[in-house]
Amino acid sequence: MAHSAATVEIPVETKVEPSLLSDYATLFKFRVSTMVIITAAAGLYLGDLRSGLSPFHPESLYALAGITIVTAGSSALNQALERRSDARMPRTARRPMVTGRISLPHGLILGFLAIFLGSLWLAIETNLLTGTLTLLTATSYVAIYTPLKRITSLNTFIGAFPGALPPLIGWTAARGLIEWPAVALFAMxxxxxxxxxxxxxxxxxxxxxxxxxxxAATQQPITWAARSTVFQALFYAVLMLPVALWPSFLHLTGMPYTIAATILTLGYLWYTIKFASILRDPSSPDSRVQARNLLKASVIYLPLLLGAMILNAQGRVWF
Known part of the structure:
Protein backbone atom coordinates (compact mmCIF):
# COMPACT_ATOMS: atom_id res chain seq x y z
CA MET A 1 0.00 0.00 0.00
CA ALA A 2 1.38 3.40 -0.93
CA HIS A 3 1.69 6.19 1.62
CA SER A 4 1.70 9.87 0.90
CA ALA A 5 4.83 11.78 1.69
CA ALA A 6 2.85 13.85 4.15
CA THR A 7 2.02 10.86 6.33
CA VAL A 8 5.30 8.97 6.22
CA GLU A 9 7.85 9.72 8.91
CA ILE A 10 11.37 8.96 7.87
CA PRO A 11 13.53 8.18 10.91
CA VAL A 12 16.71 10.21 11.04
CA GLU A 13 19.66 8.63 12.80
CA THR A 14 21.33 11.13 15.02
CA LYS A 15 24.75 10.63 16.53
CA VAL A 16 25.35 12.09 19.95
CA GLU A 17 28.90 13.35 20.21
CA PRO A 18 30.70 12.36 23.41
CA SER A 19 31.20 15.06 26.02
CA LEU A 20 34.63 16.47 26.83
CA LEU A 21 34.51 14.58 30.13
CA SER A 22 33.92 11.23 28.39
CA ASP A 23 36.63 12.10 25.85
CA TYR A 24 39.07 12.68 28.70
CA ALA A 25 38.07 9.32 30.22
CA THR A 26 38.92 7.70 26.88
CA LEU A 27 42.11 9.71 26.44
CA PHE A 28 43.31 8.72 29.90
CA LYS A 29 42.21 5.07 29.37
CA PHE A 30 40.11 5.06 32.52
CA ARG A 31 39.61 1.28 32.66
CA VAL A 32 43.27 0.42 32.09
CA SER A 33 44.37 3.16 34.49
CA THR A 34 42.10 1.73 37.16
CA MET A 35 44.00 -1.56 37.10
CA VAL A 36 47.28 0.35 37.37
CA ILE A 37 46.00 2.23 40.41
CA ILE A 38 44.80 -1.01 42.03
CA THR A 39 48.23 -2.62 41.72
CA ALA A 40 50.00 0.53 42.92
CA ALA A 41 47.60 0.76 45.88
CA ALA A 42 48.42 -2.85 46.80
CA GLY A 43 52.12 -2.01 46.90
CA LEU A 44 51.42 1.09 49.00
CA TYR A 45 49.24 -0.83 51.43
CA LEU A 46 51.76 -3.61 51.95
CA GLY A 47 54.63 -1.15 52.24
CA ASP A 48 52.76 0.87 54.87
CA LEU A 49 52.11 -2.29 56.89
CA ARG A 50 55.77 -3.26 56.69
CA SER A 51 56.63 0.20 58.05
CA GLY A 52 54.12 -0.19 60.87
CA LEU A 53 51.97 2.64 59.52
CA SER A 54 48.23 2.85 59.19
CA PRO A 55 47.39 1.93 55.57
CA PHE A 56 46.30 4.74 53.29
CA HIS A 57 47.23 7.63 55.55
CA PRO A 58 47.24 11.09 53.88
CA GLU A 59 50.76 10.68 52.46
CA SER A 60 49.71 7.41 50.80
CA LEU A 61 46.72 9.11 49.20
CA TYR A 62 49.03 11.85 47.90
CA ALA A 63 51.21 9.16 46.35
CA LEU A 64 48.22 7.49 44.69
CA ALA A 65 47.15 10.85 43.29
CA GLY A 66 50.58 11.38 41.75
CA ILE A 67 50.66 7.88 40.24
CA THR A 68 47.18 8.43 38.82
CA ILE A 69 48.19 11.71 37.18
CA VAL A 70 51.29 10.20 35.57
CA THR A 71 49.30 7.18 34.36
CA ALA A 72 46.77 9.51 32.72
CA GLY A 73 49.54 11.47 31.03
CA SER A 74 51.17 8.32 29.68
CA SER A 75 47.87 7.18 28.20
CA ALA A 76 47.37 10.54 26.50
CA LEU A 77 50.82 10.48 24.88
CA ASN A 78 50.32 6.85 23.88
CA GLN A 79 47.17 7.79 21.99
CA ALA A 80 48.91 10.78 20.40
CA LEU A 81 51.58 8.45 18.98
CA GLU A 82 49.09 5.79 17.92
CA ARG A 83 46.37 8.00 16.44
CA ARG A 84 47.07 6.82 12.86
CA SER A 85 47.07 3.11 13.68
CA ASP A 86 44.03 3.65 15.92
CA ALA A 87 42.18 5.12 12.95
CA ARG A 88 42.56 1.79 11.09
CA MET A 89 41.03 -0.32 13.87
CA PRO A 90 37.24 -0.29 14.49
CA ARG A 91 37.50 -0.55 18.28
CA THR A 92 39.77 2.51 18.50
CA ALA A 93 38.61 4.53 15.50
CA ARG A 94 36.34 6.71 17.65
CA ARG A 95 39.01 7.77 20.10
CA PRO A 96 39.03 11.55 20.57
CA MET A 97 42.47 12.17 19.05
CA VAL A 98 41.58 10.08 16.00
CA THR A 99 38.38 12.00 15.31
CA GLY A 100 39.89 15.36 16.16
CA ARG A 101 37.59 16.05 19.10
CA ILE A 102 40.82 16.49 21.05
CA SER A 103 43.54 18.07 18.94
CA LEU A 104 47.12 16.82 18.82
CA PRO A 105 48.52 19.90 20.65
CA HIS A 106 45.77 19.57 23.27
CA GLY A 107 46.60 15.90 23.90
CA LEU A 108 50.36 16.46 23.90
CA ILE A 109 50.17 19.34 26.38
CA LEU A 110 47.93 17.34 28.71
CA GLY A 111 50.19 14.30 28.47
CA PHE A 112 53.50 16.06 29.05
CA LEU A 113 52.14 18.23 31.85
CA ALA A 114 50.57 15.28 33.64
CA ILE A 115 53.77 13.21 33.50
CA PHE A 116 56.01 16.09 34.58
CA LEU A 117 53.78 17.44 37.34
CA GLY A 118 52.81 14.00 38.63
CA SER A 119 56.44 12.85 38.84
CA LEU A 120 57.47 16.11 40.50
CA TRP A 121 54.61 15.77 42.97
CA LEU A 122 55.74 12.25 43.88
CA ALA A 123 59.36 13.33 44.31
CA ILE A 124 58.27 16.09 46.69
CA GLU A 125 55.48 14.35 48.61
CA THR A 126 57.04 10.87 48.85
CA ASN A 127 60.71 10.53 47.90
CA LEU A 128 63.06 11.07 44.99
CA LEU A 129 63.24 7.33 44.18
CA THR A 130 59.48 7.09 43.68
CA GLY A 131 59.35 10.21 41.52
CA THR A 132 62.25 8.96 39.39
CA LEU A 133 60.84 5.45 38.97
CA THR A 134 57.47 6.85 37.96
CA LEU A 135 59.05 9.15 35.39
CA LEU A 136 61.14 6.28 33.98
CA THR A 137 58.05 4.07 33.79
CA ALA A 138 56.10 6.68 31.84
CA THR A 139 59.06 7.41 29.56
CA SER A 140 59.71 3.75 28.74
CA TYR A 141 56.01 3.14 28.09
CA VAL A 142 55.64 6.11 25.75
CA ALA A 143 59.06 6.39 24.12
CA ILE A 144 60.11 2.73 23.90
CA TYR A 145 57.14 0.35 24.13
CA THR A 146 54.67 2.37 22.04
CA PRO A 147 56.92 2.83 18.95
CA LEU A 148 58.08 -0.81 19.16
CA LYS A 149 54.49 -2.02 18.69
CA ARG A 150 54.88 -1.25 14.98
CA ILE A 151 58.38 -2.73 14.70
CA THR A 152 58.63 -6.04 16.54
CA SER A 153 56.43 -8.51 18.43
CA LEU A 154 59.00 -8.31 21.23
CA ASN A 155 57.17 -5.15 22.27
CA THR A 156 54.94 -7.31 24.50
CA PHE A 157 57.92 -8.50 26.55
CA ILE A 158 59.47 -5.03 26.71
CA GLY A 159 56.17 -3.37 27.56
CA ALA A 160 55.65 -5.79 30.44
CA PHE A 161 58.41 -4.01 32.39
CA PRO A 162 56.70 -0.60 32.73
CA GLY A 163 53.41 -2.46 33.07
CA ALA A 164 54.69 -4.29 36.16
CA LEU A 165 56.28 -1.33 37.94
CA PRO A 166 53.22 0.29 39.63
CA PRO A 167 53.15 -2.03 42.71
CA LEU A 168 56.90 -1.58 43.13
CA ILE A 169 56.42 2.18 42.87
CA GLY A 170 53.67 1.96 45.48
CA TRP A 171 56.06 0.09 47.78
CA THR A 172 58.86 2.65 47.35
CA ALA A 173 56.38 5.45 48.04
CA ALA A 174 55.72 3.84 51.42
CA ARG A 175 59.20 2.56 52.24
CA GLY A 176 61.61 4.75 50.29
CA LEU A 177 63.68 1.87 48.93
CA ILE A 178 63.45 -1.23 46.73
CA GLU A 179 63.19 -4.45 48.76
CA TRP A 180 62.58 -8.10 47.89
CA PRO A 181 58.83 -7.95 48.61
CA ALA A 182 58.59 -5.11 46.09
CA VAL A 183 60.47 -7.20 43.54
CA ALA A 184 58.05 -10.07 44.19
CA LEU A 185 55.09 -7.75 43.51
CA PHE A 186 56.78 -6.59 40.30
CA ALA A 187 57.34 -10.21 39.22
CA MET A 188 53.71 -11.13 39.85
CA ALA A 216 52.60 -12.99 18.34
CA ALA A 217 48.99 -13.30 17.17
CA THR A 218 49.51 -11.21 14.02
CA GLN A 219 52.33 -13.36 12.61
CA GLN A 220 51.81 -15.33 9.42
CA PRO A 221 50.82 -18.07 8.81
CA ILE A 222 48.01 -18.31 11.33
CA THR A 223 49.17 -21.72 12.58
CA TRP A 224 52.53 -20.23 13.57
CA ALA A 225 50.77 -17.28 15.22
CA ALA A 226 48.63 -19.68 17.25
CA ARG A 227 51.63 -21.74 18.37
CA SER A 228 53.61 -18.69 19.42
CA THR A 229 50.63 -17.18 21.26
CA VAL A 230 49.74 -20.39 23.08
CA PHE A 231 53.35 -21.19 24.02
CA GLN A 232 53.85 -17.80 25.64
CA ALA A 233 50.51 -17.91 27.43
CA LEU A 234 51.16 -21.40 28.82
CA PHE A 235 54.78 -20.73 29.77
CA TYR A 236 53.90 -17.70 31.87
CA ALA A 237 50.74 -19.26 33.32
CA VAL A 238 52.87 -22.13 34.67
CA LEU A 239 55.52 -19.67 35.89
CA MET A 240 52.78 -17.75 37.67
CA LEU A 241 52.44 -20.46 40.32
CA PRO A 242 55.90 -20.08 41.98
CA VAL A 243 55.80 -16.31 41.42
CA ALA A 244 52.39 -16.01 43.12
CA LEU A 245 53.73 -17.99 46.10
CA TRP A 246 56.92 -15.94 46.42
CA PRO A 247 55.38 -13.42 48.90
CA SER A 248 54.73 -16.30 51.30
CA PHE A 249 58.40 -17.32 51.24
CA LEU A 250 59.30 -13.70 51.98
CA HIS A 251 56.92 -13.76 54.98
CA LEU A 252 54.89 -10.97 53.44
CA THR A 253 51.84 -13.21 53.77
CA GLY A 254 50.82 -16.36 55.65
CA MET A 255 49.29 -19.75 54.97
CA PRO A 256 45.77 -18.51 54.09
CA TYR A 257 47.24 -16.48 51.22
CA THR A 258 49.32 -19.47 50.12
CA ILE A 259 46.20 -21.63 49.87
CA ALA A 260 44.19 -18.92 48.11
CA ALA A 261 47.03 -18.11 45.68
CA THR A 262 47.47 -21.77 44.79
CA ILE A 263 43.78 -22.26 44.03
CA LEU A 264 43.47 -19.01 42.08
CA THR A 265 46.61 -19.59 40.04
CA LEU A 266 45.63 -23.15 39.15
CA GLY A 267 42.34 -21.72 37.94
CA TYR A 268 44.22 -19.18 35.82
CA LEU A 269 46.34 -22.00 34.42
CA TRP A 270 43.20 -24.03 33.64
CA TYR A 271 41.73 -21.26 31.51
CA THR A 272 45.08 -20.89 29.76
CA ILE A 273 45.12 -24.63 28.98
CA LYS A 274 41.60 -24.31 27.57
CA PHE A 275 42.85 -21.38 25.48
CA ALA A 276 45.45 -23.75 23.99
CA SER A 277 42.60 -25.50 22.18
CA ILE A 278 42.90 -22.80 19.49
CA LEU A 279 45.73 -24.90 18.07
CA ARG A 280 43.18 -27.39 16.72
CA ASP A 281 41.58 -24.78 14.44
CA PRO A 282 43.08 -21.28 14.80
CA SER A 283 40.64 -19.74 12.34
CA SER A 284 37.56 -21.10 14.13
CA PRO A 285 35.18 -18.61 15.80
CA ASP A 286 35.53 -20.75 18.93
CA SER A 287 39.17 -19.63 19.22
CA ARG A 288 37.97 -16.09 19.97
CA VAL A 289 35.58 -17.49 22.58
CA GLN A 290 38.46 -19.24 24.35
CA ALA A 291 40.53 -16.04 24.17
CA ARG A 292 37.67 -14.03 25.66
CA ASN A 293 37.25 -16.57 28.47
CA LEU A 294 40.96 -16.33 29.31
CA LEU A 295 40.76 -12.53 29.25
CA LYS A 296 37.84 -12.57 31.68
CA ALA A 297 39.67 -15.01 33.93
CA SER A 298 42.76 -12.80 33.95
CA VAL A 299 40.92 -9.63 35.01
CA ILE A 300 39.15 -11.54 37.79
CA TYR A 301 42.25 -13.41 38.92
CA LEU A 302 44.56 -10.47 39.60
CA PRO A 303 42.30 -8.42 41.93
CA LEU A 304 41.39 -11.60 43.84
CA LEU A 305 45.07 -12.50 44.22
CA LEU A 306 45.98 -9.02 45.45
CA GLY A 307 42.93 -9.00 47.71
CA ALA A 308 44.01 -12.28 49.33
CA MET A 309 47.49 -10.84 49.82
CA ILE A 310 46.14 -7.70 51.48
CA LEU A 311 43.76 -9.62 53.73
CA ASN A 312 46.55 -11.90 54.91
CA ALA A 313 49.36 -9.35 54.86
CA GLN A 314 52.27 -10.12 57.19
CA GLY A 315 50.60 -13.38 58.19
CA ARG A 316 47.58 -11.72 59.81
CA VAL A 317 44.48 -13.79 59.28
CA TRP A 318 41.59 -11.40 58.58
CA PHE A 319 39.28 -13.92 56.91
Whole structure:
Protein backbone atom coordinates (compact mmCIF):
# COMPACT_ATOMS: atom_id res chain seq x y z
CA MET A 1 0.00 0.00 0.00
CA ALA A 2 1.38 3.40 -0.93
CA HIS A 3 1.69 6.19 1.62
CA SER A 4 1.70 9.87 0.90
CA ALA A 5 4.83 11.78 1.69
CA ALA A 6 2.85 13.85 4.15
CA THR A 7 2.02 10.86 6.33
CA VAL A 8 5.30 8.97 6.22
CA GLU A 9 7.85 9.72 8.91
CA ILE A 10 11.37 8.96 7.87
CA PRO A 11 13.53 8.18 10.91
CA VAL A 12 16.71 10.21 11.04
CA GLU A 13 19.66 8.63 12.80
CA THR A 14 21.33 11.13 15.02
CA LYS A 15 24.75 10.63 16.53
CA VAL A 16 25.35 12.09 19.95
CA GLU A 17 28.90 13.35 20.21
CA PRO A 18 30.70 12.36 23.41
CA SER A 19 31.20 15.06 26.02
CA LEU A 20 34.63 16.47 26.83
CA LEU A 21 34.51 14.58 30.13
CA SER A 22 33.92 11.23 28.39
CA ASP A 23 36.63 12.10 25.85
CA TYR A 24 39.07 12.68 28.70
CA ALA A 25 38.07 9.32 30.22
CA THR A 26 38.92 7.70 26.88
CA LEU A 27 42.11 9.71 26.44
CA PHE A 28 43.31 8.72 29.90
CA LYS A 29 42.21 5.07 29.37
CA PHE A 30 40.11 5.06 32.52
CA ARG A 31 39.61 1.28 32.66
CA VAL A 32 43.27 0.42 32.09
CA SER A 33 44.37 3.16 34.49
CA THR A 34 42.10 1.73 37.16
CA MET A 35 44.00 -1.56 37.10
CA VAL A 36 47.28 0.35 37.37
CA ILE A 37 46.00 2.23 40.41
CA ILE A 38 44.80 -1.01 42.03
CA THR A 39 48.23 -2.62 41.72
CA ALA A 40 50.00 0.53 42.92
CA ALA A 41 47.60 0.76 45.88
CA ALA A 42 48.42 -2.85 46.80
CA GLY A 43 52.12 -2.01 46.90
CA LEU A 44 51.42 1.09 49.00
CA TYR A 45 49.24 -0.83 51.43
CA LEU A 46 51.76 -3.61 51.95
CA GLY A 47 54.63 -1.15 52.24
CA ASP A 48 52.76 0.87 54.87
CA LEU A 49 52.11 -2.29 56.89
CA ARG A 50 55.77 -3.26 56.69
CA SER A 51 56.63 0.20 58.05
CA GLY A 52 54.12 -0.19 60.87
CA LEU A 53 51.97 2.64 59.52
CA SER A 54 48.23 2.85 59.19
CA PRO A 55 47.39 1.93 55.57
CA PHE A 56 46.30 4.74 53.29
CA HIS A 57 47.23 7.63 55.55
CA PRO A 58 47.24 11.09 53.88
CA GLU A 59 50.76 10.68 52.46
CA SER A 60 49.71 7.41 50.80
CA LEU A 61 46.72 9.11 49.20
CA TYR A 62 49.03 11.85 47.90
CA ALA A 63 51.21 9.16 46.35
CA LEU A 64 48.22 7.49 44.69
CA ALA A 65 47.15 10.85 43.29
CA GLY A 66 50.58 11.38 41.75
CA ILE A 67 50.66 7.88 40.24
CA THR A 68 47.18 8.43 38.82
CA ILE A 69 48.19 11.71 37.18
CA VAL A 70 51.29 10.20 35.57
CA THR A 71 49.30 7.18 34.36
CA ALA A 72 46.77 9.51 32.72
CA GLY A 73 49.54 11.47 31.03
CA SER A 74 51.17 8.32 29.68
CA SER A 75 47.87 7.18 28.20
CA ALA A 76 47.37 10.54 26.50
CA LEU A 77 50.82 10.48 24.88
CA ASN A 78 50.32 6.85 23.88
CA GLN A 79 47.17 7.79 21.99
CA ALA A 80 48.91 10.78 20.40
CA LEU A 81 51.58 8.45 18.98
CA GLU A 82 49.09 5.79 17.92
CA ARG A 83 46.37 8.00 16.44
CA ARG A 84 47.07 6.82 12.86
CA SER A 85 47.07 3.11 13.68
CA ASP A 86 44.03 3.65 15.92
CA ALA A 87 42.18 5.12 12.95
CA ARG A 88 42.56 1.79 11.09
CA MET A 89 41.03 -0.32 13.87
CA PRO A 90 37.24 -0.29 14.49
CA ARG A 91 37.50 -0.55 18.28
CA THR A 92 39.77 2.51 18.50
CA ALA A 93 38.61 4.53 15.50
CA ARG A 94 36.34 6.71 17.65
CA ARG A 95 39.01 7.77 20.10
CA PRO A 96 39.03 11.55 20.57
CA MET A 97 42.47 12.17 19.05
CA VAL A 98 41.58 10.08 16.00
CA THR A 99 38.38 12.00 15.31
CA GLY A 100 39.89 15.36 16.16
CA ARG A 101 37.59 16.05 19.10
CA ILE A 102 40.82 16.49 21.05
CA SER A 103 43.54 18.07 18.94
CA LEU A 104 47.12 16.82 18.82
CA PRO A 105 48.52 19.90 20.65
CA HIS A 106 45.77 19.57 23.27
CA GLY A 107 46.60 15.90 23.90
CA LEU A 108 50.36 16.46 23.90
CA ILE A 109 50.17 19.34 26.38
CA LEU A 110 47.93 17.34 28.71
CA GLY A 111 50.19 14.30 28.47
CA PHE A 112 53.50 16.06 29.05
CA LEU A 113 52.14 18.23 31.85
CA ALA A 114 50.57 15.28 33.64
CA ILE A 115 53.77 13.21 33.50
CA PHE A 116 56.01 16.09 34.58
CA LEU A 117 53.78 17.44 37.34
CA GLY A 118 52.81 14.00 38.63
CA SER A 119 56.44 12.85 38.84
CA LEU A 120 57.47 16.11 40.50
CA TRP A 121 54.61 15.77 42.97
CA LEU A 122 55.74 12.25 43.88
CA ALA A 123 59.36 13.33 44.31
CA ILE A 124 58.27 16.09 46.69
CA GLU A 125 55.48 14.35 48.61
CA THR A 126 57.04 10.87 48.85
CA ASN A 127 60.71 10.53 47.90
CA LEU A 128 63.06 11.07 44.99
CA LEU A 129 63.24 7.33 44.18
CA THR A 130 59.48 7.09 43.68
CA GLY A 131 59.35 10.21 41.52
CA THR A 132 62.25 8.96 39.39
CA LEU A 133 60.84 5.45 38.97
CA THR A 134 57.47 6.85 37.96
CA LEU A 135 59.05 9.15 35.39
CA LEU A 136 61.14 6.28 33.98
CA THR A 137 58.05 4.07 33.79
CA ALA A 138 56.10 6.68 31.84
CA THR A 139 59.06 7.41 29.56
CA SER A 140 59.71 3.75 28.74
CA TYR A 141 56.01 3.14 28.09
CA VAL A 142 55.64 6.11 25.75
CA ALA A 143 59.06 6.39 24.12
CA ILE A 144 60.11 2.73 23.90
CA TYR A 145 57.14 0.35 24.13
CA THR A 146 54.67 2.37 22.04
CA PRO A 147 56.92 2.83 18.95
CA LEU A 148 58.08 -0.81 19.16
CA LYS A 149 54.49 -2.02 18.69
CA ARG A 150 54.88 -1.25 14.98
CA ILE A 151 58.38 -2.73 14.70
CA THR A 152 58.63 -6.04 16.54
CA SER A 153 56.43 -8.51 18.43
CA LEU A 154 59.00 -8.31 21.23
CA ASN A 155 57.17 -5.15 22.27
CA THR A 156 54.94 -7.31 24.50
CA PHE A 157 57.92 -8.50 26.55
CA ILE A 158 59.47 -5.03 26.71
CA GLY A 159 56.17 -3.37 27.56
CA ALA A 160 55.65 -5.79 30.44
CA PHE A 161 58.41 -4.01 32.39
CA PRO A 162 56.70 -0.60 32.73
CA GLY A 163 53.41 -2.46 33.07
CA ALA A 164 54.69 -4.29 36.16
CA LEU A 165 56.28 -1.33 37.94
CA PRO A 166 53.22 0.29 39.63
CA PRO A 167 53.15 -2.03 42.71
CA LEU A 168 56.90 -1.58 43.13
CA ILE A 169 56.42 2.18 42.87
CA GLY A 170 53.67 1.96 45.48
CA TRP A 171 56.06 0.09 47.78
CA THR A 172 58.86 2.65 47.35
CA ALA A 173 56.38 5.45 48.04
CA ALA A 174 55.72 3.84 51.42
CA ARG A 175 59.20 2.56 52.24
CA GLY A 176 61.61 4.75 50.29
CA LEU A 177 63.68 1.87 48.93
CA ILE A 178 63.45 -1.23 46.73
CA GLU A 179 63.19 -4.45 48.76
CA TRP A 180 62.58 -8.10 47.89
CA PRO A 181 58.83 -7.95 48.61
CA ALA A 182 58.59 -5.11 46.09
CA VAL A 183 60.47 -7.20 43.54
CA ALA A 184 58.05 -10.07 44.19
CA LEU A 185 55.09 -7.75 43.51
CA PHE A 186 56.78 -6.59 40.30
CA ALA A 187 57.34 -10.21 39.22
CA MET A 188 53.71 -11.13 39.85
CA UNK A 189 52.35 -8.38 37.61
CA UNK A 190 55.06 -8.98 35.01
CA UNK A 191 54.21 -12.67 34.62
CA UNK A 192 50.42 -12.16 34.90
CA UNK A 193 50.43 -9.87 31.86
CA UNK A 194 51.40 -12.49 29.29
CA UNK A 195 48.34 -14.79 29.26
CA UNK A 196 46.25 -11.61 29.59
CA UNK A 197 47.86 -9.93 26.58
CA UNK A 198 48.00 -13.12 24.51
CA UNK A 199 44.23 -13.40 24.93
CA UNK A 200 43.68 -9.78 23.88
CA UNK A 201 46.04 -10.17 20.94
CA UNK A 202 44.20 -13.26 19.69
CA UNK A 203 40.75 -11.71 20.12
CA UNK A 204 41.66 -8.66 18.05
CA UNK A 205 44.38 -10.12 15.82
CA UNK A 206 42.68 -9.03 12.59
CA UNK A 207 42.32 -5.45 13.80
CA UNK A 208 45.88 -5.34 15.12
CA UNK A 209 47.21 -6.67 11.82
CA UNK A 210 45.25 -4.05 9.90
CA UNK A 211 46.51 -1.38 12.28
CA UNK A 212 50.14 -2.41 11.78
CA UNK A 213 50.61 -3.66 15.35
CA UNK A 214 53.11 -6.52 15.59
CA UNK A 215 52.15 -9.25 18.06
CA ALA A 216 52.60 -12.99 18.34
CA ALA A 217 48.99 -13.30 17.17
CA THR A 218 49.51 -11.21 14.02
CA GLN A 219 52.33 -13.36 12.61
CA GLN A 220 51.81 -15.33 9.42
CA PRO A 221 50.82 -18.07 8.81
CA ILE A 222 48.01 -18.31 11.33
CA THR A 223 49.17 -21.72 12.58
CA TRP A 224 52.53 -20.23 13.57
CA ALA A 225 50.77 -17.28 15.22
CA ALA A 226 48.63 -19.68 17.25
CA ARG A 227 51.63 -21.74 18.37
CA SER A 228 53.61 -18.69 19.42
CA THR A 229 50.63 -17.18 21.26
CA VAL A 230 49.74 -20.39 23.08
CA PHE A 231 53.35 -21.19 24.02
CA GLN A 232 53.85 -17.80 25.64
CA ALA A 233 50.51 -17.91 27.43
CA LEU A 234 51.16 -21.40 28.82
CA PHE A 235 54.78 -20.73 29.77
CA TYR A 236 53.90 -17.70 31.87
CA ALA A 237 50.74 -19.26 33.32
CA VAL A 238 52.87 -22.13 34.67
CA LEU A 239 55.52 -19.67 35.89
CA MET A 240 52.78 -17.75 37.67
CA LEU A 241 52.44 -20.46 40.32
CA PRO A 242 55.90 -20.08 41.98
CA VAL A 243 55.80 -16.31 41.42
CA ALA A 244 52.39 -16.01 43.12
CA LEU A 245 53.73 -17.99 46.10
CA TRP A 246 56.92 -15.94 46.42
CA PRO A 247 55.38 -13.42 48.90
CA SER A 248 54.73 -16.30 51.30
CA PHE A 249 58.40 -17.32 51.24
CA LEU A 250 59.30 -13.70 51.98
CA HIS A 251 56.92 -13.76 54.98
CA LEU A 252 54.89 -10.97 53.44
CA THR A 253 51.84 -13.21 53.77
CA GLY A 254 50.82 -16.36 55.65
CA MET A 255 49.29 -19.75 54.97
CA PRO A 256 45.77 -18.51 54.09
CA TYR A 257 47.24 -16.48 51.22
CA THR A 258 49.32 -19.47 50.12
CA ILE A 259 46.20 -21.63 49.87
CA ALA A 260 44.19 -18.92 48.11
CA ALA A 261 47.03 -18.11 45.68
CA THR A 262 47.47 -21.77 44.79
CA ILE A 263 43.78 -22.26 44.03
CA LEU A 264 43.47 -19.01 42.08
CA THR A 265 46.61 -19.59 40.04
CA LEU A 266 45.63 -23.15 39.15
CA GLY A 267 42.34 -21.72 37.94
CA TYR A 268 44.22 -19.18 35.82
CA LEU A 269 46.34 -22.00 34.42
CA TRP A 270 43.20 -24.03 33.64
CA TYR A 271 41.73 -21.26 31.51
CA THR A 272 45.08 -20.89 29.76
CA ILE A 273 45.12 -24.63 28.98
CA LYS A 274 41.60 -24.31 27.57
CA PHE A 275 42.85 -21.38 25.48
CA ALA A 276 45.45 -23.75 23.99
CA SER A 277 42.60 -25.50 22.18
CA ILE A 278 42.90 -22.80 19.49
CA LEU A 279 45.73 -24.90 18.07
CA ARG A 280 43.18 -27.39 16.72
CA ASP A 281 41.58 -24.78 14.44
CA PRO A 282 43.08 -21.28 14.80
CA SER A 283 40.64 -19.74 12.34
CA SER A 284 37.56 -21.10 14.13
CA PRO A 285 35.18 -18.61 15.80
CA ASP A 286 35.53 -20.75 18.93
CA SER A 287 39.17 -19.63 19.22
CA ARG A 288 37.97 -16.09 19.97
CA VAL A 289 35.58 -17.49 22.58
CA GLN A 290 38.46 -19.24 24.35
CA ALA A 291 40.53 -16.04 24.17
CA ARG A 292 37.67 -14.03 25.66
CA ASN A 293 37.25 -16.57 28.47
CA LEU A 294 40.96 -16.33 29.31
CA LEU A 295 40.76 -12.53 29.25
CA LYS A 296 37.84 -12.57 31.68
CA ALA A 297 39.67 -15.01 33.93
CA SER A 298 42.76 -12.80 33.95
CA VAL A 299 40.92 -9.63 35.01
CA ILE A 300 39.15 -11.54 37.79
CA TYR A 301 42.25 -13.41 38.92
CA LEU A 302 44.56 -10.47 39.60
CA PRO A 303 42.30 -8.42 41.93
CA LEU A 304 41.39 -11.60 43.84
CA LEU A 305 45.07 -12.50 44.22
CA LEU A 306 45.98 -9.02 45.45
CA GLY A 307 42.93 -9.00 47.71
CA ALA A 308 44.01 -12.28 49.33
CA MET A 309 47.49 -10.84 49.82
CA ILE A 310 46.14 -7.70 51.48
CA LEU A 311 43.76 -9.62 53.73
CA ASN A 312 46.55 -11.90 54.91
CA ALA A 313 49.36 -9.35 54.86
CA GLN A 314 52.27 -10.12 57.19
CA GLY A 315 50.60 -13.38 58.19
CA ARG A 316 47.58 -11.72 59.81
CA VAL A 317 44.48 -13.79 59.28
CA TRP A 318 41.59 -11.40 58.58
CA PHE A 319 39.28 -13.92 56.91
Missing amino acids: IFVWQFPHFMAIGWMYRDEYRHGGIRL
